[in-house]
Amino acid sequence: MAPTDHGTGPIEAVHDPRYLHYLESAWTEWQALGFEHPLIPDTFPLSRLLDGRLDAVAADGTARAMSGHFTFDTATPLVAGTYVAARASANCALSAADAVLAGGRFAFAACRPPGHHAGRDFYGGYCFLNNSAIAATALRSAAGGRVAVLDLDFHHGNGTQQIFWDDPEVLTVSIHGHPDRQYPYFTGRAEEIGAAGAEGSNLNVPLPAGVDDHAYLAAVAGASDRVARFDPAHLVVPLGVDTFVDDPLGDFAVTTDGYARIGRRVASLKLPTVVLLEGGYAVGAIGRNVASFLRGLEQG
Numbered sequence: 001m002a003p004t005d006h007g008t009g010p011i012e013a014v015h016d017p018r019y020l021h022y023l024e025s026a027w028t029e030w031q032a033l034g035f036e037h038p039l040i041p042d043t044f045p046l047s048r049l050l051d052g053r054l055d056a057v058a059a060d061g062t063a064r065a066m067s068g069h070f071t072f073d074t075a076t077p078l079v080a081g082t083y084v085a086a087r088a089s090a091n092c093a094l095s096a097a098d099a100v101l102a103g104g105r106f107a108f109a110a111c112r113p114p115g116h117h118a119g120r121d122f123y124g125g126y127c128f129l130n131n132s133a134i135a136a137t138a139l140r141s142a143a144g145g146r147v148a149v150l151d152l153d154f155h156h157g158n159g160t161q162q163i164f165w166d167d168p169e170v171l172t173v174s175i176h177g178h179p180d181r182q183y184p185y186f187t188g189r190a191e192e193i194g195a196a197g198a199e200g201s202n203l204n205v206p207l208p209a210g211v212d213d214h215a216y217l218a219a220v221a222g223a224s225d226r227v228a229r230f231d232p233a234h235l236v237v238p239l240g241v242d243t244f245v246d247d248p249l250g251d252f253a254v255t256t257d258g259y260a261r262i263g264r265r266v267a268s269l270k271l272p273t274v275v276l277l278e279g280g281y282a283v284g285a286i287g288r289n290v291a292s293f294l295r296g297l298e299q300g
């Protein structure tokens with residue numbers, strides 16, 4: 001089905017208004033400053049520089065000064081079409097949520113740009129709006145009940161973790177390369193379990209290099225047990241196929257057949273499920289790996 005425009009409401013339910021204003025206006029301001037190249041920050045406001053007072057300083061800055069305030073990396077250029085593309089991607093995620101709310105067993109959206117590295121008020125990792133968090137929040141507001149997010153991208157879903165960190169009604173689970181060796185480095189450890197009052201609502205499963213189908217499925221089985229115990233009404237799966245054996249960024253060894261087995265394991269949860277595309281850098285293999293996962297989900 002074709003995605004439909006859901007307006008700004010479901011996005012504002014997740015992201016900070018000042019951040020959204022920045023995303024929408026930054027490129028125009030950047031051009032007004034005389035720049036034509038992609039907006040990439042050159043400076044980041046480390047919190048230890050000024051006792052936490054840097055937030056107020058950055059809020060009054062130009063697009064150039066504020067860029068470092070609203071992102072955590074230099075890998076995510078902001079360009080002319082960024083905001084429009086991010087909005088379209090979020091609309092795809094919301095339309096997939098609609099399909100599940102209408103009674104579908106599962107729905108998939110090929111979201112581009114991806115979303116799971118975007119937090120409440122920051123972007124990074126090629127992500128600007130957190131599609132999974134937006135879909136999860138929309139599912140909760142439309143149908144009530146708890147929602148679980150099972151992040152199967154190779155990298156830690158740091159943005160999703162931040163957004164739901166203090167929310168005991170949303171379980172966030174991420175299976176990923178250990179942050180000691182892999183992006184985004186500073187988060188994704190097993191000790192991160194959620195804020196006071198929401199302890200246990202965040203589960204990180206950091207894994208060593210070389211994880212094959214068998215080891216990955218074992219991690220998915222453990223994570224699925226946790227999801228089942230949480231007893232959510234809906235499941236959102238940010239699916240990255242950068243866990244693939246030939247992926248140039250990831251160092252896992254999941255095979256195309258493995259994705260079908262992972263899909264079947266997720267299907268065994270018997271939950272209405274929204275699957276949203278995240279990473280995948282073996283570009284020629286993305287389609288068949290995603291299709292394999294979806295076939296498993298359909299069969300399971």
Ligand SMILES: [Zn+2]
Nearest residue numbers: 153154155279
């Ligand atoms: Zn990734």
